Amino acid sequence: MKVVVLGAGIVGVSTAWYLLEQGHEVTVVDRQPDAALETSFANGAQISVSFCEPWAHPDAPLKVLKWLARDDSPLLFRPRLDPWQWRWGLAFLTQCTDGAFERNVQQLVALGRYSHESLKGLVAQTGIEYHRLERGILHFFGSQKDLEAGAAGAEVMRRHGVDRRVLSREEVLKVEPALASYGSRIAGGTYTPGDESGDARVFTQELARRCIARGARFLFGHGVDGLAQEGGRIASARVRELATGRTMALQADAYVAAMGSYTAPLLRPLGVHLNIYPAKGYSATLKLRQPERASVVSMIDDARKIAISRLGDQVRIAGTAELAGYDTGLDSATSRVRCQALVKRYEEIFPGVADASEPNFWTGLRPSTPTNIPYIGRSKLGNLWVNAGHGTLGWTHGAGSGRALAELISGKRPALEFGFYGERPASAWASVHRTLVPGA
Ligand SMILES: Cc1cc2nc3c(=O)[nH]c(=O)nc-3n(C[C@H](O)[C@H](O)[C@H](O)COP(=O)(O)OP(=O)(O)OC[C@H]3O[C@@H](n4cnc5c(N)ncnc54)[C@H](O)[C@@H]3O)c2cc1C
Structure with missing residues (x-):
């Protein structure tokens, strides 16, 4: 089959790779001059299979309210006159129950496991190097109260078969001795030895090169203006070469929308309503002055909800979300x-470990869904497939999402228990939405 993949972030490029594996002819379109130049560019670098709790949690509404007035809060909701933002916010509230949380965690763990296995296989097959560190993820807490909340969270994750251990301060310092000088302010932590970290941009760009070597066509510097529909199917993708303004209609047997946060507005005119809203995040990348004193285990600082990951002779600090x-x-x-x-x-x-005088700041839009669960599957337009909405975990779930979608397109059943888009039972919110927006 001829397949056009729209978007060359981690999700689009992984999809392209696995489509090639399934024997398809693949064209990838992206407006940027290379792969992974938008949200997959400088994220927190964590392959976080075991730290995958969704934002929507029974305690979340109160926390978000408390944070409303703080510019440096971990999650900032800036209300706008934007019906899509409100739709997202309301659906998010429906997910803030114990039952929804458990269900969402189960899905995220299942996808995370499948994805990790896929990523490992891909790395073994291709030999891509991307500052990978298989050292786990360490979550550290500044107070006993927060540590207790973290321990309760670990218990929930263990119920889903996740190996998340609760550590004393001494054990935290054993896992990451570089924290020693800050140690007196750490109450303890939780640790997931199976997790890892690495540079998503390097990985994605290298994978794109390998796709090209296997015969995929990449149209970089090409914007996707829309999709033309005919008889309940997509007839072509309207694409524009940005340097010349030249337009073309790309025709294929199947189309994959993998444009991160931009997938929702692209598909709206077709009556395909995905509840994806951008959550802006930031990162700072610093050159290390004293690499021997820097951490190697990827970390989450609970007090600020930020990730700290070592990438070769640099460190990446990432986090915060603004809707x-x-x-x-x-x-x-x-x-x-x-x-x-x-x-x-x-x-x-x-202190003093990195050169803070020339930070490399970056921002990206997490393509967030109210559940944190991405849309992977077939839309109501038979040859239009979706792989988008990976929110906080697109690097973690990229390889598995690409593989699963390529399998579905090839008529195969991916080996994981997951509610694929187009197959999963409609949520209460989806029914309300269908009433409000007929045909959605
Ligand atoms: C601060 C921050 C920290 C994060 N940390 C982590 C982490 O530690 N671990 C983790 O797993 N995830 C993390 N994430 C999430 C992860 O980065 C994203 O989920 C992931 O990058 C999404 O990938 P994507 O391929 O869906 O989107 P993108 O990488 O944004 O790719 C979409 C592509 O579509 C293209 N595109 C869009 N519109 C058009 C158009 N009209 N025409 C042509 N091309 C178009 C874009 O150019 C882009 O290349 C983090 C995100 C942020 C912001």
Whole structure:
């Protein structure tokens, strides 16, 4: 089959790779000059199979309310006159129950496991090097109360078969001795030895090269303007070469929409309503001055909800989320506060270890769904497939999502228990939405 993949982030490129594996002819379209130049560019670097709890949790609404007024809060909701933002927010609230949380965790763990296995296989097959560190993820807490909450969370995850251990302060320092000078302010932690970290951009770009070597065509610098529909199917993708303005209609047997946060607005005119909303996040990448004193285990600092990952001779500090539309600027007062807070926090924990004078700041839009569960599967338009909405975990779930979708397109059943889009039972919210938006 001829398949056109729209989007060359981690999800689109992984899909392309596995489609090639299934023997398809693949064309990938992206507006950027290379793969992984948008949300997959400088994320937290964590392959976080075991730290995968969705944001929607019974305690979340109160926390979000408390954080509303703080520019440096981990999750910032900026209400706008945007019906899609409100639709997302309301659906998010429906997920803040114990039952929904458990269900969502089960799905995320299943996808995470499948994806990790897929990623390992892919790395073994291709030999791609991307500053991979198989050292687990360490979540550390500053107070006994937070540690107890973390231990309760670990218990929930263990029920889903996840190996998440509760550690004393001494055990935390044994896992990551680089924390020693900050140790007196750590109450303890939780640790998932099976998790890992690595550079998503390097990996994705290398995988794209290997796809090209296997015969895939990549149309970089090409914007997707829309999809033309005929008789309940997609007839072509309207694509524009950005340098020349030249347009073309790409025809294929199947189309995969993997454009991160932009997937929802692209598909809306076709009556395909995905509840994906961008959650802006930030990262700072610093060059290490004293690599021997820097951490090697990927970490989550619970107090600030930030990830710290070692990438060769650099460190990446990433986190925070702002539900405020599609703006990717770094110049607003809020953005400056958020970026500086990342560097300041790193300096507090690891004083003098990195060169904080020239931070490389970045922002990206997590393609977030209210459940944190991505849309992977077939839309109501028979030859239009979706692989989008990976939110906080697109690097973790990229390989498995690509493999699962390529299998579905090839008429095979992926070996995981997962509610694929187009197959999963409609949520209560989806029924309400269908009433409000007939044909959705
Ligand atoms: C601060 C931060 C930290 C994160 N940390 C982690 C982490 O530690 N672990 C983890 O697993 N995940 C993490 N994530 C999430 C992860 O980065 C994303 O889920 C993932 O990158 C999404 O990949 P994607 O391929 O769906 O989207 P993208 O990488 O955004 O790819 C979509 C592609 O579509 C293209 N595109 C969009 N619109 C058009 C158009 N109209 N025409 C042509 N091309 C178009 C874009 O150019 C882009 O290349 C983090 C995210 C952020 C923001």
